[in-house]
Amino acid sequence: MAFTVADAMVSTLKASGVRRIYGLPGDSLNGFTDALRRDGDIAWKHVRHEEAAAFAAAAEAGVTGKLAVAASSCGPGNLHLINGMFDAQRSRVPVLVIAAHIPRVEIGGGYFQETHPQELFRECSVYCEMASVPEQVPRLMEMAMRTALERDGVGVVVIPGELFLDRAASSPRPRPVFKSASLIRPDDSSLAQAAHILNTAERVTILGGAGCAGAHDEAVALAAALKAPMVHSLRGKDFLEYDNPYDVGLTGLIGYSSGYRAMEHCDALLMLGTDFPYRSFYPENVPVVQVDVRGEQIGRRTPVDVPLVGTVKDTAQALLPLLERRTDDGFAEKVTGHYRRVRAHLDQLAEAKPTDSPMHPQYVAAAINRLAARDAVFTADVGTPTVWAARYLRMNGERRLIGSFNHGSMANALPHAIGVQASHPGRQVVALSGDGGLAMLLGELITLRQLDLPVKIVVFDNSALSFVELEMTAAGITTYGTDLQNPDFSAQARAAGLFAARVERADELEEVLRAAFTHDGPALIDARTERHELSLPPKITLEQLKGFTLFATRTVLSGRGDEILELAKTNLRQLSVE
Numbered sequence: 001m002a003f004t005v006a007d008a009m010v011s012t013l014k015a016s017g018v019r020r021i022y023g024l025p026g027d028s029l030n031g032f033t034d035a036l037r038r039d040g041d042i043a044w045k046h047v048r049h050e051e052a053a054a055f056a057a058a059a060e061a062g063v064t065g066k067l068a069v070a071a072s073s074c075g076p077g078n079l080h081l082i083n084g085m086f087d088a089q090r091s092r093v094p095v096l097v098i099a100a101h102i103p104r105v106e107i108g109g110g111y112f113q114e115t116h117p118q119e120l121f122r123e124c125s126v127y128c129e130m131a132s133v134p135e136q137v138p139r140l141m142e143m144a145m146r147t148a149l150e151r152d153g154v155g156v157v158v159i160p161g162e163l164f165l166d167r168a169a170s171s172p173r174p175r176p177v178f179k180s181a182s183l184i185r186p187d188d189s190s191l192a193q194a195a196h197i198l199n200t201a202e203r204v205t206i207l208g209g210a211g212c213a214g215a216h217d218e219a220v221a222l223a224a225a226l227k228a229p230m231v232h233s234l235r236g237k238d239f240l241e242y243d244n245p246y247d248v249g250l251t252g253l254i255g256y257s258s259g260y261r262a263m264e265h266c267d268a269l270l271m272l273g274t275d276f277p278y279r280s281f282y283p284e285n286v287p288v289v290q291v292d293v294r295g296e297q298i299g300r301r302t303p304v305d306v307p308l309v310g311t312v313k314d315t316a317q318a319l320l321p322l323l324e325r326r327t328d329d330g331f332a333e334k335v336t337g338h339y340r341r342v343r344a345h346l347d348q349l350a351e352a353k354p355t356d357s358p359m360h361p362q363y364v365a366a367a368i369n370r371l372a373a374r375d376a377v378f379t380a381d382v383g384t385p386t387v388w389a390a391r392y393l394r395m396n397g398e399r400r401l402i403g404s405f406n407h408g409s410m411a412n413a414l415p416h417a418i419g420v421q422a423s424h425p426g427r428q429v430v431a432l433s434g435d436g437g438l439a440m441l442l443g444e445l446i447t448l449r450q451l452d453l454p455v456k457i458v459v460f461d462n463s464a465l466s467f468v469e470l471e472m473t474a475a476g477i478t479t480y481g482t483d484l485q486n487p488d489f490s491a492q493a494r495a496a497g498l499f500a501a502r503v504e505r506a507d508e509l510e511e512v513l514r515a516a517f518t519h520d521g522p523a524l525i526d527a528r529t530e531r532h533e534l535s536l537p538p539k540i541t542l543e544q545l546k547g548f549t550l551f552a553t554r555t556v557l558s559g560r561g562d563e564i565l566e567l568a569k570t571n572l573r574q575l576s577v578e
Contacts, residue, residue: 026073031164054084211273
């Protein structure tokens with residue numbers, strides 16, 4: 001058979017280190033998938049929904065830092081990718097999307113399954129172009145790959161299906177595409193300005209995020225020099241929480257009061273590789289120094305006095321010699337002491353009586369943390385599973401936590417786990433799934449069995465969209481439309497060929513988790529958890545207090561006073577979080 005455009009694409013992908021592609025086949029993609037079959041070195045990871053393919057690619061790229069690939073057929077096929085593409089784009093991970101298109105001659109005529117993917121995907125990509133002739137395809141694909149890697153985002157190449165089967169112009173040795181390595185740091189004048197602010201302040205707080213990946217030691221060295229408590233964002237948890245005597249936890253809606261107080265009482269703020277979005281949690285009227293490799297991101301959330309464009313690692317190494325090392329650690333000791341008290345309180349909330357049924361979700365999360373492997377990768381659904389993961393999963397420099405933390409999509413935990421497990425076959429992968437999230441992409445349980453991926457799923461099954469209920473409660477709205485009439489998820493998992501069990505009582509959990517974690521294959525635990533558990537934010541505003549009072553009044557008047565009693569009964573243990 002002649003060397004086709006699709007063959008040339010596969011050669012380039014293989015030379016660039018791609019070893020798997022996630023997707024669903026379809027007629028417009030047949031030329032490409034057939035080239036994969038003939039080559040045999042790149043695995044086709046067949047999922048049951050294209051959204052799962054994009055999420056899986058995003059998770060693989062998030063853990064490896066390398067290019068991951070998703071592909072789909074035309075029209076509805078590639079439309080299904082869009083949610084996972086947004087997740088990858090907003091998480092800033094390199095993903096290539098190969099979007100097949102209808103025949104060129106039919107474009108613009110309202111043809112069967114016609115869409116305009118190059119327009120639809122532009123908002124969730126860093127590169128998105130359509131090939132019109134066979135000669136364009138290899139070059140456009142290389143540009144999409146290069147842009148995705150260098151700008152940490154989604155590169156899209158749209159290809160009318162017949163182009164895959166066209167004869168390639170030639171079959172030269174493929175040019176591999178990899179991310180370049182650079183040293184990026186601010187100029188000396190900007191560093192001097194930053195050092196002046198930090199040296200003259202009395203109470204510096206550091207806020208670190210995902211940009212601290214690979215810069216743990218440098219970030220901690222800055223904290224040690226400044227005697228500064230360090231608050232981390234959720235995406236910074238992997239990289240800053242462990243081996244860090246200055247860590248005081250998270251701030252924000254799912255954070256700790258210690259993190260909030262560290263921000264509230266500082267007189268200078270140093271931001272390291274973070275675009276933390278919640279403006280109400282930033283300190284007011286204090287000088288801010290922000291480090292980010294993307295200059296356009298600086299100052300988006302709070303006014304910044306000194307912008308430092310560079311990587312956290314390179315910038316910290318250049319800044320450290322300019323800092324006056326402090327001996328007074330009073331501020332840091334006060335806030336880290338606060339954190340130790342908060343941590344002890346949270347750990348108390350994770351204790352359980354053997355007869356507790358349903359279980360407190362904190363207990364379930366703490367048990368997962370205790371029993372999971374030292375190098376486990378966790379994925380967490382948006383909503384309360386993210387809250388419990390943030391508070392109870394301990395990072396140690398080897399573990400990772402992946403979630404839709406910027407895009408905030410439901411149903412991410414299972415497909416994220418697919419991508420991590422496919423790219424790390426010997427590593428333990430644990431998905432903390434919500435009942436609502438799991439149900440959205442329930443068909444991907446079959447993907448686990450078909451691809452023989454030993455993912456462990458723990459379902460926080462409380463028969464409600466509980467984080468939505470919490471938002472309603474805070475706004476003073478009577479909960480409505482959030483009930484979930486769930487099946488027995490363990491029975492459905494067994495029907496799909498998984499090891500599965502349902503846990504109703506606290507004294508059953510540990511044994512079942514151990515069995516699932518040691519099982520040689522995919523496993524699902526349906527854990528029945530308390531519906532009315534409040535995940536209190538570190539700062540309770542007057543509006544939230546008014547909202548909760550209004551909620552209580554409206555709920556009683558609507559004839560649902562028993563819900564208020566259940567809420568109070570469940571949360572007596574959380575009366576003090578300070």
